Amino acid sequence: MSTVTDYFGSQVFDDRVMRSMLSSEVYASLRKTIDEGTELDISVANAVAEAMKNWAVEKGATHFTHWFQPLTGITAEKHDGFIAPAPDGSVIMEFSGKELIKGEPDASSFPSGGLRATFEARGYTAWDPTSYAFIKGRTLCIPTAFCSYGGHALDKKTPLLRSMEVLNKQALRILRLFGNNTAKRVVSSVGPEQEYFLITKEMYEQRPDLRFTGRTLFGAMPPKGQELDDHYFGVIKPGVAAFMEELNDELWKLGILAKTEHNEVAPAQHELAPIYTTTNIATDHNQLTMEIMQKVAARHGLVCLLHEKPFAGVNGSGKHNNWSIATDEGQNLLSPGDTPYENAQFLLFLCTVIKAVDDYQDLLRIAVATAGNDHRLGANEAPPAVISIFLGDELNAVLEAIKTDSPYQGTKKTQMKLGVDVLPKFNRDTTDRNRTSPFAFTGNKFEFRMLGSSNSIACTNIMLNSAVAESLRIYADRLENAEDFETELHEMIRKTIKDHQRIIFNGNGYDDAWITEATEKRGLLNYRTTADCMPHLMDEKNVTMLTSLGVFTVDELRSRRDIMLENYCKSVLIEANTMINMVHKRIAPAITRFTADLAKEASGKKALFPDLACSYETELVRKLSVLTDCIAEKTDELEEAVLGLQGTEDIVEESALIRDTVLPRMSELRIPCDRAELLTAKSYWPFPTYGDILFSVK
Ligand code: ADP
Numbered sequence: 001m002s003t004v005t006d007y008f009g010s011q012v013f014d015d016r017v018m019r020s021m022l023s024s025e026v027y028a029s030l031r032k033t034i035d036e037g038t039e040l041d042i043s044v045a046n047a048v049a050e051a052m053k054n055w056a057v058e059k060g061a062t063h064f065t066h067w068f069q070p071l072t073g074i075t076a077e078k079h080d081g082f083i084a085p086a087p088d089g090s091v092i093m094e095f096s097g098k099e100l101i102k103g104e105p106d107a108s109s110f111p112s113g114g115l116r117a118t119f120e121a122r123g124y125t126a127w128d129p130t131s132y133a134f135i136k137g138r139t140l141c142i143p144t145a146f147c148s149y150g151g152h153a154l155d156k157k158t159p160l161l162r163s164m165e166v167l168n169k170q171a172l173r174i175l176r177l178f179g180n181n182t183a184k185r186v187v188s189s190v191g192p193e194q195e196y197f198l199i200t201k202e203m204y205e206q207r208p209d210l211r212f213t214g215r216t217l218f219g220a221m222p223p224k225g226q227e228l229d230d231h232y233f234g235v236i237k238p239g240v241a242a243f244m245e246e247l248n249d250e251l252w253k254l255g256i257l258a259k260t261e262h263n264e265v266a267p268a269q270h271e272l273a274p275i276y277t278t279t280n281i282a283t284d285h286n287q288l289t290m291e292i293m294q295k296v297a298a299r300h301g302l303v304c305l306l307h308e309k310p311f312a313g314v315n316g317s318g319k320h321n322n323w324s325i326a327t328d329e330g331q332n333l334l335s336p337g338d339t340p341y342e343n344a345q346f347l348l349f350l351c352t353v354i355k356a357v358d359d360y361q362d363l364l365r366i367a368v369a370t371a372g373n374d375h376r377l378g379a380n381e382a383p384p385a386v387i388s389i390f391l392g393d394e395l396n397a398v399l400e401a402i403k404t405d406s407p408y409q410g411t412k413k414t415q416m417k418l419g420v421d422v423l424p425k426f427n428r429d430t431t432d433r434n435r436t437s438p439f440a441f442t443g444n445k446f447e448f449r450m451l452g453s454s455n456s457i458a459c460t461n462i463m464l465n466s467a468v469a470e471s472l473r474i475y476a477d478r479l480e481n482a483e484d485f486e487t488e489l490h491e492m493i494r495k496t497i498k499d500h501q502r503i504i505f506n507g508n509g510y511d512d513a514w515i516t517e518a519t520e521k522r523g524l525l526n527y528r529t530t531a532d533c534m535p536h537l538m539d540e541k542n543v544t545m546l547t548s549l550g551v552f553t554v555d556e557l558r559s560r561r562d563i564m565l566e567n568y569c570k571s572v573l574i575e576a577n578t579m580i581n582m583v584h585k586r587i588a589p590a591i592t593r594f595t596a597d598l599a600k601e602a603s604g605k606k607a608l609f610p611d612l613a614c615s616y617e618t619e620l621v622r623k624l625s626v627l628t629d630c631i632a633e634k635t636d637e638l639e640e641a642v643l644g645l646q647g648t649e650d651i652v653e654e655s656a657l658i659r660d661t662v663l664p665r666m667s668e669l670r671i672p673c674d675r676a677e678l679l680t681a682k683s684y685w686p687f688p689t690y691g692d693i694l695f696s697v698k
């Protein structure tokens, strides 16, 4: 049996393959494009395309595709064969540099939010040489960016690459000020921890709500849920272990560094985390991971649910975005150093993140906003919708000492003159324990915990990179013009701590008292829903920051706001219609049948034994009849709410109506249905219950 080291990355046209298959001139030229972003000569592109094709064909590939990430949130591909006819009737396999560099997919059916007129059907895809090509099935996939002919970004990769570029540029300015003249690039890295549920296909198929919406819209709690905490890190069941084994193999072949896997808090819930890598590669890999999880699950008779809240009353699924920035020389800029100078630099980068997160809380909230994720945030299972930063006691004490110009009360008293005094060593292990914080410093990286499990991590990292680049830009402007570097630095850091200390919170983020304090005393934002936050994407400060850095144009921003709100409205409407349908076609008829049978039974008994009360049956008939009436009324109200949306033309207005009328009525309708489920005999109930589904995988 071959070992992991033999097949790791075997489906990837990575550096090893490039080095072995390309001439040294072509390799050097491609490497320069990858490392420094220089333009690629067409003759080089032809040579790379030829090598890529030969490599792929050798591995059984017959097609190639430009693989991209449109604004649907998933990936898209259109396959083209390598074959070309030869004069003698046979075929040859062809692939040119032009085909590698640029594609022209018919893009008219992808959301563009008005960026591309429908008559202008074509967009184009452009090769991203910084993310390696790979083989999936029998197709060579080439990671690409996707734009309209007018040059507008129609995807998530383009702005992500732009945000990495601006972060690089501004961070280098700072490093130069600290005397670092050797680093060539600063890159942000991400390790996303991915949560998901696994259930059997058999259960899934029987639930229209899961099939149409990805989550259950009805379902009473089973007698046993996650109360005992016996699933978290528990023994992995054989069916799940077999799935994980195959998933790892598939991911490893694609060069994805899947590292840890374990059971999560909820029954049937699991997590996978890869080793961190460059942000755009991590993004591509996370998209691939989600896709492959679903494919591998299907081969095992399972379904992988990536929805943020598949089951009410059971923890939902999120994604933790572990983020750091480092130089090409391997220096992590969020890691405290050993010398006073390194420490001052660390504190400066730390402060840029603090400032960025406070100034652009709304953008971070917007980056994770979907109808699905709205169910988790603030529901005591994920961070609240209020953003705050956790630093840990020690780092907090250091900042406090700087702010007040007082000695740091660590193990020994230290005066905190930046650039002169050595920072005390922080004990890293103690920094990672606050699980309730949306944005936690964990020793040498920040962990942003608000993402939903199905979110593309691109959005979060675009906003994070951009906001931090903006803080760095402001700091660099000041420091470059400072009379005395150290005094200016010290003052700037002090002022940042003073101005932005409201965003720092080391307590329990799930506590109601915190939400009150955050919003009422500290003035932090609390956008509970997608409908609340998304319109703020177009707030002047956000538009100014993102356009002046060149990460988005105004039109691109507006299109994203519209698409995200449209997605929100469409998802909720599909859910509402699915509920109405399930009630009329399945739930109400089932309860009625059960009630009728009970009534018949009771009257039959009474005919035989007139002195019997038959109170069990009659009481149940009465209760279920009351519930049926209530269900009918609540269904009518939901139908009315859906009809009430007709005529709204503005997407912001429609999303607000959905939030205020449709969603609350969905919750109201669910209550009598779930109650009825508990009172109805199992043989009559038309769907598998939560208990059946959550404990279905053996
Ligand atoms: P946990 O959060 O479960 O304690 P870790 O902190 O070890 O686990 O790692 C979680 C994720 O953070 C992993 O994907 C890991 O590769 C990633 N990670 C570790 N160091 C960094 C870093 N410097 N930058 C970005 N991600 C990192």
Ligand code: MG
Residues within 6 Å of the ligand: 193, 320, 447
């Ligand atoms: Mg973590």
